[in-house]
Amino acid sequence: xxxxxxxxxxxxxxxxxxxxxxxxxxxxxxxxxxxxxxxxxxxxxxxxxxxxxxxxxxxxxxxxxxxxxxxxxxxxxxxxxxxxxxxxxxxxxxxxxxxxxxxxxxxxxxxxxxxxxxxxxxxxxxxxxxxxxxxxxxxxxxxxxxxxxxxxxxxxxxxxxxxxxxxxxxxxxxxxxxxxxxxxxxxxxxxxxxxxxxxxxxxxxxxxxxxxxxxxxxxxxxxxxxxxxxxxxxxxxxxxxxxxxxxxxxxxxxxxxxxxxxxxxxxxxxxxx
Amino acid sequence: xxxxxxxxxxxxxxxxxxxxxxxxxxxxxxxxxxxxxxxxxxxxxxxxxxxxxxxxxxxxxxxxxxxxxxxxxxxxxxxxxxxxxxxxxxxxxxxxxxxxxxxxxxxxxxxxxxxxxxxxxxxxxxxxxxxxxxxxxxxxxxxxxxxxxxxxxxxxxxxxxxxxxxxxxxxxxxxxxxxxxxxxxxxxxxxxxxxxxxxxxxxxxxxxxxxxxxxxxxxxxxxxxxxxxxxxxxxxxxxxxxxxxxxxxxxxxxxxxxxxxxxxxxxxxxxxx
Numbered sequence: 001x002x003x004x005x006x007x008x009x010x011x012x013x014x015x016x017x018x019x020x021x022x023x024x025x026x027x028x029x030x031x032x033x034x035x036x037x038x039x040x041x042x043x044x045x046x047x048x049x050x051x052x053x054x055x056x057x058x059x060x061x062x063x064x065x066x067x068x069x070x071x072x073x074x075x076x077x078x079x080x081x082x083x084x085x086x087x088x089x090x091x092x093x094x095x096x097x098x099x100x101x102x103x104x105x106x107x108x109x110x111x112x113x114x115x116x117x118x119x120x121x122x123x124x125x126x127x128x129x130x131x132x133x134x135x136x137x138x139x140x141x142x143x144x145x146x147x148x149x150x151x152x153x154x155x156x157x158x159x160x161x162x163x164x165x166x167x168x169x170x171x172x173x174x175x176x177x178x179x180x181x182x183x184x185x186x187x188x189x190x191x192x193x194x195x196x197x198x199x200x201x202x203x204x205x206x207x208x209x210x211x212x213x214x215x216x217x218x219x220x221x222x223x224x225x226x227x228x229x230x231x232x233x234x235x236x237x238x239x240x241x242x243x244x245x246x247x248x249x250x251x252x253x254x255x256x257x258x259x260x261x262x263x264x265x266x267x268x269x270x271x272x273x
Numbered sequence: 274x275x276x277x278x279x280x281x282x283x284x285x286x287x288x289x290x291x292x293x294x295x296x297x298x299x300x301x302x303x304x305x306x307x308x309x310x311x312x313x314x315x316x317x318x319x320x321x322x323x324x325x326x327x328x329x330x331x332x333x334x335x336x337x338x339x340x341x342x343x344x345x346x347x348x349x350x351x352x353x354x355x356x357x358x359x360x361x362x363x364x365x366x367x368x369x370x371x372x373x374x375x376x377x378x379x380x381x382x383x384x385x386x387x388x389x390x391x392x393x394x395x396x397x398x399x400x401x402x403x404x405x406x407x408x409x410x411x412x413x414x415x416x417x418x419x420x421x422x423x424x425x426x427x428x429x430x431x432x433x434x435x436x437x438x439x440x441x442x443x444x445x446x447x448x449x450x451x452x453x454x455x456x457x458x459x460x461x462x463x464x465x466x467x468x469x470x471x472x473x474x475x476x477x478x479x480x481x482x483x484x485x486x487x488x489x490x491x492x493x494x495x496x497x498x499x500x501x502x503x504x505x506x507x508x509x510x511x512x513x514x515x516x517x518x519x520x521x522x523x524x525x526x527x528x529x530x531x532x533x534x535x536x537x538x539x540x541x542x543x544x545x546x
Contacts, residue, residue: 084474162439166432168452179441181459184452185471194467198458201357 005029005129006068006121008059009038009047010075013225013250014126016042018074021130030066032059037077053077056112057090060119070122072129073112073219078185110216125218126248133252135268137244141256143265145239148176148203153241155179156208157271164212170222173237175205188224189231196235204238210271211246224266225250226258233262244268275300278402279341279394281332282311282320283348286498286523287399289315291347294403303339305332310350326350329385330363333392343395345402346385346492351458383489398491399521406525408541410517414529416538418512421449421476426514428452429481430544437485443495446510448478461497462504469508477511483544484519497539498523499531506535517541 005022009015009031015038022029033040033047040047049062063071087095094115113123127134139145145153156174159182163169169183173195180198183191192207199205209222224242232240240259242249247268249255259266278295282288282304288311295302306313306320313320322335336344360368367388386396400407412418418426429447432455436442442456446468453471456464465480472478482495497515505513513532515522520541522528532539 159439159441162435163441163455166435168432168436168455172457179457181457182436182441182455184445184454186454186467190467194459194463 002027003069004067006063006066006071007031008071008073009033009043010073010077011037011039012075012223013039013042014223014248015039015075017133017250018072018126018130019043019046025129027129030063030068032062034075034077038075052086054085054087054091056094056116057088060090060116063121064119068121070124071116072124072126074126076187076220076223113216113218123218125221127221133248135242135244135247135249137268137270140252140266140268141260141264143239143260143263145206145241145265145267149206149239149265152177152206153208153239153267153269156206156241157210157269160208160210161213161271164210164215167212167214170212170215171207171209173205173207175199176203180205188228192228192231192235192237195237199236204236207232207237207240208242209240209247210243217246221246221248223248223250224255226254229255229258229262229264229266233264237264239265239267241267241269244270246271276342277340278302279332279336279339279344280304281344281346282306282316283346283350284310284312285348285496286312286315287496287521288312288348290406290523291345291399291403292316292319298402300402303336303341305335307348307350311348325359327358327360327364329367329389330361333363333389336394337392341394343397344389345397345399347399349460349493349496386489386491396491398494400494406521408515408517408520408522410541410543413525413539413541414533414537416512416533416536418479418514418538418540422479422512422538425450425479426481426512426540426542429479429514430483430542433481433483434486434544437483437488440485440487443485443488444480444482446478446480448472449476453478461501465501465504465508465510468510472509477509480505480510480513481515482513482520483516490519494519494521496521496523497528499527502528502531502535502537502539506537510537512538512540514540514542516544518543 005027007018007029031047033050035050035052051058152174156172159179160172163182171183171188171191173180180195181191211222278300280291280302304320306323308323308325324331425447429445432445432452436455444456444461444464446453453468454464484495
């Protein structure tokens with residue numbers, strides 16, 4: 001029998017995809033939904049426990065009771081201030097131990113994972129459950145990047161990795177060699193939307209999304225989906241480049257179909273880290 | 274007699290301040306206004322020639338006729354696409370020579386300066402004309418940064434210098450250790466405004482603005498003014514930190530008065546480059 005999977009569900013549609021994947025594989029699972037992040041309409045029927053972000057102790061207890069052995073953390077979570085967090089005892093102990101004020105997002109996630117594993121669970125990446133969820137290398141649909149787009153991708157990769165090394169963000173939009181915008185906490189969709197008003201005439205820009213070099217691969221990998229494609233086209237972009245093997249694609253066939261329909265290229269690129 | 278100063282005027286209020294400064298010093302000057310950037314209401318009466326960004330050849334000719342020896346480039350200019358530029362002969366030669374597509378903003382400015390100097394002019398920084406325009410070290414007004422603010426400033430300086438090294442932007446907003454936003458081409462005001470919706474509860478964030486390490490000091494230094502202070506307060510920020518000796522302050526006494534009035538700190542910090 002397959003090990004029971006604990007799912008800590010944040011925002012977006014990946015939690016739904018993971019739950020469906022478990023069901024298709026006949027893998028038992030138990031879901032903890034994060035209030036204000038996980039979408040009740042999408043996964044509400046499968047959530048066994050709803051918690052605030054500060055109630056990690058409740059999740060640990062729930063997963064123990066459910067006989068969970070492995071845990072996947074999936075879906076974006078906006079990092080709160082300590083004030084908003086209102087931590088329970090387990091969470092407060094954890095925050096005190098790691099020194100909450102002194103780190104960026106990557107350190108936080110790595111620490112969360114280590115600490116949860118001291119409770120006897122094993123944290124795994126979603127790609128260890130859903131084999132086809134990682135971006136592959138090469139062009140996804142029918143449209144290929146041209147020479148200007150390839151130059152913009154190359155520049156964007158350099159910038160995105162530099163930003164990532166500073167633990168700032170994963171995404172950058174480049175048009176004709178100009179960096180139109182870089183992502184911090186606002187998220188990729190907001191980045192794409194504001195670049196609509198920043199773009200120049202002529203050939204449109206490219207969204208480049210990479211994993212931060214030191215980023216914990218078992219949580220919070222860069223993600224794109226159909227809405228990323230739609231937003232990119234609405235903002236005048238010509239394509240999306242993601243890091244092959246390190247980016248999650250929500251519903252790849254729908255992404256490819258939408259990109260072909262709207263005339264956008266999507267390409268997975270190999271990056272030496 | 275003082276050398277005649279050529280002023281290439283971009284946006285904002287610094288061109289006005291420079292013109293007033295020349296007049297107060299009895300220094301002769303000739304102003305070229307950049308269409309779509311320089312503010313006619315502010316400096317229109319002093320502009321001797323209006324040009325598009327692509328008409329650098331006209332400016333060179335005008336300055337020669339006017340007997341200009343030194344030139345100051347002042348006020349922000351949004352970099353256009355080649356399509357928007359419609360270059361004249363001088364500009365086209367220049368662009369061909371430097372390989373227009375292959376560089377970022379810093380390289381562009383450095384090249385512009387070198388090329389203009391081959392025409393026999395000397396490009397100088399605005400601070401060589403207006404002695405009191407650079408930010409000094411230390412707290413400007415009555416309000417001082419507290420410990421959390423100092424930690425956020427320190428983190429922000431690290432990020433801003435890292436971004437600058439990538440030739441992306443100069444500004445970053447940090448709140449309680451979280452990088453809320455980083456600036457690319459949108460400009461500091463737009464960065465501040467969008468961080469209003471990204472901020473967390475509790476102690477507000479800090480705007481940190483530094484010179485990019487490789488940035489040409491004779492053009493395009495980071496700048497703040499009264500509107501920066503007003504926007505910062507409107508977005509819930511608690512303070513502004515700028516690089517001492519490398520940041521232009523538009524109307525310092527007004528900036529200090531507004532910061533004191535609205536309860537914001539402004540501090541100049543020494544950075545080892």
